[in-house]
Amino acid sequence: MAEPTSPLWEQHVIDATLKWVDDIVIKHNFCPFARYVRTPHQIRCVVIEGDAGNVVQSLYDELRHLEENETTATTLIALTHSTLADFNEYLDVLAISDNMLHDWGYSGTYQLASFHPNYVFDGSDVDDAENYTNRSPYPLFHLIREADITRYMKKEEDAEKIFSHNIEKARTLGCPYFEGVLDTLKKDKPAR
Template sequence: MTASTNASDPIAETRRWLQRAVVGLNLCPFAKAVVAKDQVRFVLSGAATPDALLQALADELALLRDTPPETVDTTLLVHPRVLADFYDYNDFLGAADALLASMDLEGVLQVASFHPQYRFAGSGEDDIENFSNRSPHPMLHLLREDSVTRAVAAYPDPDVIVERNQRTLRRLGRDGWRRLLEDGSE
């Protein structure tokens, strides 16, 4: 990959993040299988308002609901033009949950959050631990509850994932994180 190829390609940047950080650092031990089976749907939303994003989310939730998991198990809805501010994004998650309820999808699908400015409650803005949920662009991760339940049940001790991720990110540091995601580095 070259910088000129992907510098303004949010999906290519998201794929690189998924491969190098999420799978490569094993931040989510459940991601490797769906990536290897090509069951991750990447969607670039052109939404420029929260209402337009909510409609795109509804469309993607319906598509995921109606598509066999063997074809698409999870969706990454990347939306670089709306909710660039993390606090606005965080507020939007309530509307996403309300949408799930209105579509009668609670307990069927869930929405996980990733954002370039992600910040866990009680953490400092620059804490490296926040990077476990920092994606190149704002995105909504749509997951099937059944898939999550099966993955967690098959994992020996899911409670250690957060602690392991924190240790991994502390060891890597901000410079290591930047190098990991640089275009052309492996």
């Protein structure tokens, strides 16, 4: 079992994550869905400290929370265990989590999206700007209701172009821009 983190540390992670949602995801329209749930405060953000077992248990707990709380549109699970700072370790836990989502009977009801400070799309170079569309201040799992995605995407004129828009926007802004924003979000971290 991991040592508990301080309330100040947890609040920092939540604040940095939600500021990233505002300053990157919504500001640059990387996820049109986000703006519809951010203003009425329907995004839940929780901080998980622990190994893969803790993460899987927390994932299940957050699925149950979403099932029982219609006013929560989506959950961001910030993963702060030091091994999850390694992108490959993170991907292993993501694969386990995806399998558990299926095993628990939530496939087709919820979608699990992934974000990480060192995110690299398959087939991309580590220094490609488009990786920043999925680079967050801390490793994240994002639980989204499939029905909400479908509903909000109907409001978009061309949902298929979101991915290509994101790549183009990221390349236009460039890596130094994103590095600066992410560095600012992680600045002045309190003790764990």
